[in-house]
Amino acid sequence: MSGIEDGLRQVMASHDQEAPGAPDLLRALQATPGPPSRRRKWSGLLVPLAAAAAVTGVVAASLGISAIFRGHAGPAGPGPAAQSHPSPAAQSHSPAALRRVPRYFAALTRTAAVQVMGGEAAVVRSTLTGRVLATVAPPPPYRIFTWVSAAGDDRTFVLAAQRYWPIGSGQAGMPAENRDNATPTVFFKLAFDPATHTAKLARLAVPETIPSAHLAGMTVSPDGTRLALDFRRSVQVVTLATGAIRSWAWPGGGWIGNFKPIGQIFSWTADGTTLEFQQWDDGGPANIRLLDTTAPGISLASSKIVLTFSNGGAFGLNTLLTPDGTRIVTATPQGITEFSARTGNPILSEDQFRAGWQEVLWAGPDAAALVVSDPRGKKTRYGRSNVLGVLAGNTFTPIPHGADESAQIAW
Numbered sequence: 001m002s003g004i005e006d007g008l009r010q011v012m013a014s015h016d017q018e019a020p021g022a023p024d025l026l027r028a029l030q031a032t033p034g035p036p037s038r039r040r041k042w043s044g045l046l047v048p049l050a051a052a053a054a055v056t057g058v059v060a061a062s063l064g065i066s067a068i069f070r071g072h073a074g075p076a077g078p079g080p081a082a083q084s085h086p087s088p089a090a091q092s093h094s095p096a097a098l099r100r101v102p103r104y105f106a107a108l109t110r111t112a113a114v115q116v117m118g119g120e121a122a123v124v125r126s127t128l129t130g131r132v133l134a135t136v137a138p139p140p141p142y143r144i145f146t147w148v149s150a151a152g153d154d155r156t157f158v159l160a161a162q163r164y165w166p167i168g169s170g171q172a173g174m175p176a177e178n179r180d181n182a183t184p185t186v187f188f189k190l191a192f193d194p195a196t197h198t199a200k201l202a203r204l205a206v207p208e209t210i211p212s213a214h215l216a217g218m219t220v221s222p223d224g225t226r227l228a229l230d231f232r233r234s235v236q237v238v239t240l241a242t243g244a245i246r247s248w249a250w251p252g253g254g255w256i257g258n259f260k261p262i263g264q265i266f267s268w269t270a271d272g273t274t275l276e277f278q279q280w281d282d283g284g285p286a287n288i289r290l291l292d293t294t295a296p297g298i299s300l301a302s303s304k305i306v307l308t309f310s311n312g313g314a315f316g317l318n319t320l321l322t323p324d325g326t327r328i329v330t331a332t333p334q335g336i337t338e339f340s341a342r343t344g345n346p347i348l349s350e351d352q353f354r355a356g357w358q359e360v361l362w363a364g365p366d367a368a369a370l371v372v373s374d375p376r377g378k379k380t381r382y383g384r385s386n387v388l389g390v391l392a393g394n395t396f397t398p399i400p401h402g403a404d405e406s407a408q409i410a411w
């Protein structure tokens with residue numbers, strides 16, 4: 001029995017089957033062989049050269065990675081030159097599906113063949129044309145960006161950055177790796193101006209010193225005022241205007257986040273009150289939880305479990321709560337699957353494409369439009385490469401120049 005089937009049996013046994021398609025989806029899951037091995041999103045990234053430092057009993061991923069690409073034939077080269085903003089007439093000729101999602105997105109990219117888990121630059125790209133509109137690099141002494149998140153206005157992004165020392169092989173690389181793990185993470189606001197195609201960085205006042213190996217995820221609230229940070233055993237929400245911090249601790253075993261510090265394990269409702277996150281049990285299932293950040297308390301145990309997966313192969317790196325708070329969307333062996341955020345029951349699966357891994361990168365209200373990374377690209381020696389596109393009405397519309405070669409992407 002597949003992991004997702006176990007999870008669906010569990011939630012359907014404990015909740016009403018509100019979705020008309022839920023029984024049919026469960027029958028489809030029963031008829032499907034066990035899920036393929038989980039293909040983590042190493043788009044342009046790859047396997048750590050050495051184990052990173054243990055953080056509260058959980059191993060954090062190293063910044064050193066090998067040169068073998070999963071789904072791509074080689075390192076990403078420099079992005080295309082900045083293009084002029086498309087005219088209103090050109091925009092009107094863009095596929096309707098592309099106009100249903102945020103107009104701009106930010107991606108971390110490598111400007112040279114430096115193999116790091118992150119990017120030496122962040123680029124702002126157009127969803128309508130796929131073109132790079134602006135490029136920014138971390139200000140000295142910082143060398144790489146490690147995380148990126150988008151606010152709801154489509155033009156404001158938050159970036160995490162750190163210093164970086166190239167890591168050699170074997171024991172010779174340990175001093176650099178230890179420095180990489182211990183160096184503090186800093187945060188920047190990236191403000192993109194569509195009229196001038198410029199992007200400006202401003203340092204954010206996050207008062208706590210955060211060693212890079214301790215940060216396992218982040219996301220900015222839709223209004224851009226608060227930043228949620230994952231520390232494996234706790235979650236913090238920082239009010240960016242004042243530096244005030246509110247913390248919730250995880251009292252049990254396991255950890256918060258994904259196996260590696262990559263992927264989007266957080267998402268907010270549009271009003272910025274509810275935070276969705278992944279919570280993993282040691283040797284057990286993964287729970288998708290909802291935290292009311294306005295309620296009193298300091299324990300993550302007060303959060304609500306809305307969905308349980310019995311193993312990590314049953315869902316994607318990203319689990320996204322729709323802005324209206326009604327659905328959880330993730331990739332599963334059955335395709336892109338939507339679950340009720342009230343009952344945990346499956347609602348529908350669409351766009352099943354088994355040639356490689358899929359990932360959901362952005363979800364609109366009611367999941368009517370999704371941005372996904374999908375294996376519909378060119379054939380390589382590793383299989384088909386992934387491309388970015390919009391999924392709406394079970395129809396995939398590719399983003400022009402949308403090869404998914406970035407370390408992280410945020411809409």
